[in-house]
Amino acid sequence: MTGSGTPARILLADDHALVRRGVRLILDAQPDLEVVAEAGDGAEAVALLRDPTSDLAVDLAILDVAMPRLTGLQAAREISRMRTPPTILMLSMHDNEQYFFESLKVGASGYVLKSVADRDLVDACHAALRGEPFLYPGSERRLVRDYLERLRRGERLPPAALTPREDEVVKLIAEGHSSREIARELTISVRTVERHRENVLQKLGMRDRTELTRYAVRVGLIDP
Amino acid sequence: MTGSGTPARILLADDHALVRRGVRLILDAQPDLEVVAEAGDGAEAVALLRDPTSDLAVDLAILDVAMPRLTGLQAAREISRMRTPPTILMLSMHDNEQYFFESLKVGASGYVLKSVADRDLVDACHAALRGEPFLYPGSERRLVRDYLERLRRGERLPPAALTPREDEVVKLIAEGHSSREIARELTISVRTVERHRENVLQKLGMRDRTELTRYAVRVGLIDP
DNA sequence: GGGCCCATGGGGAGTGCCACCCACATCGCC
DNA sequence: GGCGATGTGGGTGGCACTCCCCATGGGCCC
Known part of the structure; x- marks a missing residue:
């Protein structure tokens, strides 16, 4: 080259x-x-x-x-x-x-x-x-x-972004909605919303909603 | 000069x-x-x-x-x-x-x-x-x-939003730090950090840290 | 001096968030 | 035909957050 x-x-x-x-x-x-x-x-x-x-x-x-x-x-x-x-x-x-x-x-x-x-x-x-x-x-x-x-170790990359459902939940979290509100919005249980949130936090190595909010702004899920 | x-x-x-x-x-x-x-x-x-x-x-x-x-x-x-x-x-x-x-x-x-x-x-x-x-x-x-x-026309600038101290606290909140961490960082009590947070939420008409995070990004206190 | 904002603290109640545990149904893919 | 990924749901515990109440001291402005 x-x-x-x-x-x-x-x-x-x-x-x-x-x-x-x-x-x-x-x-x-x-x-x-x-x-x-x-x-x-x-x-x-x-x-x-x-x-x-x-x-x-x-x-x-x-x-x-x-x-x-x-x-x-x-x-x-x-x-x-x-x-x-x-x-x-x-x-x-x-x-x-x-x-x-x-x-x-x-x-x-x-x-x-x-x-x-x-x-x-x-x-x-x-x-x-x-x-x-x-x-x-x-x-x-x-x-x-x-x-x-x-x-x-021959592992392939699993960084696998987020699933469509997880994107939805992250968007609503980052918009400031509580788990209860999100559950109503998506017509699922509060527990499932929390489950998605936990999975996302774990996937992205984050700790709380503020990090999630900045992430959502970065990737364009929401406007600041 | x-x-x-x-x-x-x-x-x-x-x-x-x-x-x-x-x-x-x-x-x-x-x-x-x-x-x-x-x-x-x-x-x-x-x-x-x-x-x-x-x-x-x-x-x-x-x-x-x-x-x-x-x-x-x-x-x-x-x-x-x-x-x-x-x-x-x-x-x-x-x-x-x-x-x-x-x-x-x-x-x-x-x-x-x-x-x-x-x-x-x-x-x-x-x-x-x-x-x-x-x-x-x-x-x-x-x-x-x-x-x-x-x-x-001699008008003064729109209202002053947050005090310097409040800016500091908001910045740290939006960066994902807990109240305890912020208290240590600023060497004040956890209660005072929470007090500043409450005041800011009330001033800006917001409910939680995610709204505060978007605000901080908007006004440039932090990068997303 | 009196009023107001700012920064500093505290108590208590209610709620939400987050981390750990568990399970099951569906779907696609190899 | 099992295996992984996805979406769904539950329980428990601990801590953080949010919203009320209270107070003191310093600085600034009229």
Whole structure:
């Protein structure tokens, strides 16, 4: 991939122009990296990569996880289905288990937090371009350790998002409804509502409704 | 302010190192602007400005609205109460009315969205340093027009919502901390934490922590 | 000085939430 | 034809949350 002579060609997608500009400055400072295209949302990124006339020949796509129109996750899913997809590196504000696993599921090779130093971003780009799955800044993190451990044991990823019913319950919880109200709304027993809530909390590794509420906002189940 | 000879001295606070790095590269490229300090959260920014030994002599503080520990808004409130406070410019991801007014209330001279171009950020810095209240990218915005209109008519800003202490408590609640944890964090009794929570719920007409969490996300006390 | 807001505490009652245990019916899939 | 996933339901216990009541002291404004 990308011989030692020509720099790797990068598409950069983030909805904040300032962030884009900053990341671009960081990457272009590297002799072997070159940002050849920018996108302000996921749809734009996909369109740029699909356009046969543009002939971008992108080696690496860096996508912000959360963007308008098409999120980075959705865009990654589309991009990884192309004939000769570029390597995908997800950029995220959130040190969040769900996002991380979702990113791997949609075909990303790397997941980098915006809180890391610029050096780490450059490292992640290099690792991704070498074909190594750069998982996280700081592989000592429990999240990654557990993930690698599961990989080693041959287990497949069960991060399995939520079931449709669980999504419904989470949405109502995050909207501030009590278990009793939700039970009435869905015409099931209070116990079943609580059961769903427990399962979701356990699945996502969360403790209470406030975390659930932030999750619901993040994934777009509700508006804040 | 800042003679034409020496560049203006800037403190930059944002919890995402990558964003900090990018903004710094943008600003340092200007001959008359110089980032002399960085902070990863509001508390750090305040501490740096307060420290008499550091002698930073900061002319302009650029604060991200949403940061851990102390938000940019809380930090701005503290900073503007110092003896010789620097000019304050708020940096925000959110095109949000509440946020915008809150920023003005806590003493900020400018409010810039992260979605603007780097040129606009530089312009905002220059305007703020000249003492002009640079209100928003694009002063034709209805938000700003209405605000200026109300100022002209001598109206005061809409009611002050929450007290600083209440803001702190809400932030911690929305981050998922229990009353006991918050009490330890703020070194007050559990009863007082609960008292603040009750008052806030009553003030905002809300019922529980999930509504409070959405509120905190809306006004930018926390990120989802 | 008197009033008001703010921050700090406490008691008690009722309810909700959350974590552990248990079970059974259905459906699809291999 | 069993096996896992999904949805449904129950019980118990402990703690947290929410809503009432009470109070004191400091600061600010008229």
